Amino acid sequence: MTSIDDLFVRLKAEGKKAFMPFITAADPNLAFTRKVLHKLDQLGCSMAEVGIPYSDPIADGPVIQASYTRALGNKVKLHDIFDQIALEKPNLSMPMVSMVSYAIIHRQGPERFVEDAMTAGFSGAIVPDLLVEESSSLAKICAAKKFNLIQLVTPTTPRERALKIAEQSSGFLYFVSVTGITGERTELPPDLVERVSWLRERTPLPICIGFGISKPEHVKLLAPVSDGLIVGSAIVRLMEQAAVSEQSALLAIEQLVTALLQAAGN
Amino acid sequence: MSLAHPQEASKNLTETTATKQVPDRNGRFGDFGGRYVPETLTRALDELVVEYDRAIKDPDFHAELNELLHRFVGRPSPLYHAKRLSKQLGGAQIWLKREDLNHTGAHKINNTLGQALLTLRMKKTRVIAETGAGQHGVASATACAHFGLPCVVYMGSEDVRRQKPNVFSMRLMGAEVRPVESGSRTLRDAVNEAMRDWMSSVENTHYIIGSVIGPHPFPMMVRDFQSVIGRECREQCLSAIGRLPDTIVACVGGGSNAAGMFYPFVDDHSVRLIGVEAGGRSSAAGDHASPLSYGSPGVLHGSYSYVMQDEDGQTSDVHSMSAGLDYPGVGPEHSYWKDSKRVEYTSCRDDEALGAFDFLARNEGILTALETCHAVAKATETAKTMSPDQHLVICLSGRGDKDAAELARLRGQAW
Numbered sequence: 173m174t175s176i177d178d179l180f181v182r183l184k185a186e187g188k189k190a191f192m193p194f195i196t197a198a199d200p201n202l203a204f205t206r207k208v209l210h211k212l213d214q215l216g217c218s219m220a221e222v223g224i225p226y227s228d229p230i231a232d233g234p235v236i237q238a239s240y241t242r243a244l245g246n247k248v249k250l251h252d253i254f255d256q257i258a259l260e261k262p263n264l265s266m267p268m269v270s271m272v273s274y275a276i277i278h279r280q281g282p283e284r285f286v287e288d289a290m291t292a293g294f295s296g297a298i299v300p301d302l303l304v305e306e307s308s309s310l311a312k313i314c315a316a317k318k319f320n321l322i323q324l325v326t327p328t329t330p331r332e333r334a335l336k337i338a339e340q341s342s343g344f345l346y347f348v349s350v351t352g353i354t355g356e357r358t359e360l361p362p363d364l365v366e367r368v369s370w371l372r373e374r375t376p377l378p379i380c381i382g383f384g385i386s387k388p389e390h391v392k393l394l395a396p397v398s399d400g401l402i403v404g405s406a407i408v409r410l411m412e413q414a415a416v417s418e419q420s421a422l423l424a425i426e427q428l429v430t431a432l433l434q435a436a437g438n
Numbered sequence: 439m440s441l442a443h444p445q446e447a448s449k450n451l452t453e454t455t456a457t458k459q460v461p462d463r464n465g466r467f468g469d470f471g472g473r474y475v476p477e478t479l480t481r482a483l484d485e486l487v488v489e490y491d492r493a494i495k496d497p498d499f500h501a502e503l504n505e506l507l508h509r510f511v512g513r514p515s516p517l518y519h520a521k522r523l524s525k526q527l528g529g530a531q532i533w534l535k536r537e538d539l540n541h542t543g544a545h546k547i548n549n550t551l552g553q554a555l556l557t558l559r560m561k562k563t564r565v566i567a568e569t570g571a572g573q574h575g576v577a578s579a580t581a582c583a584h585f586g587l588p589c590v591v592y593m594g595s596e597d598v599r600r601q602k603p604n605v606f607s608m609r610l611m612g613a614e615v616r617p618v619e620s621g622s623r624t625l626r627d628a629v630n631e632a633m634r635d636w637m638s639s640v641e642n643t644h645y646i647i648g649s650v651i652g653p654h655p656f657p658m659m660v661r662d663f664q665s666v667i668g669r670e671c672r673e674q675c676l677s678a679i680g681r682l683p684d685t686i687v688a689c690v691g692g693g694s695n696a697a698g699m700f701y702p703f704v705d706d707h708s709v710r711l712i713g714v715e716a717g718g719r720s721s722a723a724g725d726h727a728s729p730l731s732y733g734s735p736g737v738l739h740g741s742y743s744y745v746m747q748d749e750d751g752q753t754s755d756v757h758s759m760s761a762g763l764d765y766p767g768v769g770p771e772h773s774y775w776k777d778s779k780r781v782e783y784t785s786c787r788d789d790e791a792l793g794a795f796d797f798l799a800r801n802e803g804i805l806t807a808l809e810t811c812h813a814v815a816k817a818t819e820t821a822k823t824m825s826p827d828q829h830l831v832i833c834l835s836g837r838g839d840k841d842a843a844e845l846a847r848l849r850g851q852a853w
Contacts, residue, residue: 275474303475305464
């Protein structure tokens, strides 16, 4: 059992849904990342997803791309991120997962990456460019070390394949709501609820929905059919202000997250 | 004494001998290639594998493509004996495989017509493409105009600036050129933007990748469409000189003209194959675009191959004066050929390539694309070390008209 497994057991017993904000590490600096994590934890977020900035993120929309560019513009290194997360970890009650490109994992060596991420305090990783076919060796390393490898299912994934991905995933399954890149949407696909419900009946793994979720009404619609919700770009957009005023960025994030948490019923 | 595990034995074999029987069904050229893309694209890539497999088994597909290559593109492209150039250098006989004489002025059209036909077979109604030098953009716009498909071309804004004539040509043929302002505003960023478009449009759109890069099946498919270069060249050599050439030289950015030229010769061990990367200003990091010479294996744009990257796996900035070679990655089959030592890879600096441009212009009356000039520069150097009864072929991948304004700018001359 990882702390993510524990989290979902607890939430289920309480009849609650996971609410999981995504933030970019080191945008605009790691001191601010620590402050945001602290704030999210205080507000009662179930878990935080920390994006490791990458130079060529093809699954990301303009908001997260710009955020990654700002972070990398300050020459931040992976081990600076791990070091600062490790310092903040003892102050946090929520678990954290990293969102990280396979380019970065490969460069470190999968085994070393998992070890270092665990030392920093991460409970798992979401690797958006690692398909289930290519994931078996990393999955083995993760399983041996009790580190969750969270895989993704999308609207273009055939149903049989979705079941296979669910089998190979651990911690939870990341259900991508839209055919496209990350970023806020006004409307979500009409068949999303049906697709998630179908899969949820067939896997014991918790299912969390992400991509495009930005408004309390999205959260209200999707919370009942899922085990949790992930909000990224809507929060990252607010982080941009931190370069001007950290205070006002933190306040804006607090207001948005509070509204989304309420909508999730937490 | 213990026997090697069969898999290890075969691995050792691939380290010393390249084979044409690649990639495997997972798109692996030895260790290289594969598929590192978001799940959203998997279904479209699987569809493409199936449709490509059907197409290459369908005589009608070949007939239609060959007819287009013959009457629309003007194939076969000539193999031209550059006698004056050969005499000037006093070494090997130099032959030019004239891909610059193709319709649209480069080899890129060989691939875009093939992929446009696949687009129609898959019943997709829209095409996107990336471009660096603009030759692939023009070739995509051309194929789309020919078949009546709407076409959007992503191009880094730095490349829009330095390859204006091609931008204008694309627009004349009805394509929409979208300048990309992110990152280094070059080919790498154009690929990123095209991939992002495809993430959202994959249900009705085909992405015509212009080089032997990207996730499986693109590196294999683009190589196959470009292999017409090497197949023709092989036959033309046999008929013109009665044997295979001694050496073949091609430039390598993503590596499509080189892959198409080299692939049919992989099993001909008497033929020395040389790939030339962009050496830029110097061998210092950030000054060149030579991942095979100075990079290391990593993941970029959907496949595992040599790449210019930092210690964290972040893609490094690269430089080449030629937009088509200004790319931090390279096709996975080139990485396979490098590690198996079947192809020698070297690099050529900006100033050497510029010298080759003038040399070919004044001695043969051919204006060559700046990309291709890298191959010409290394080929002239190599030819000098060979004897007059030996034969060297240069893949003359594109013509230089597009570069006239950029050349004037680089030299501080009026245009």
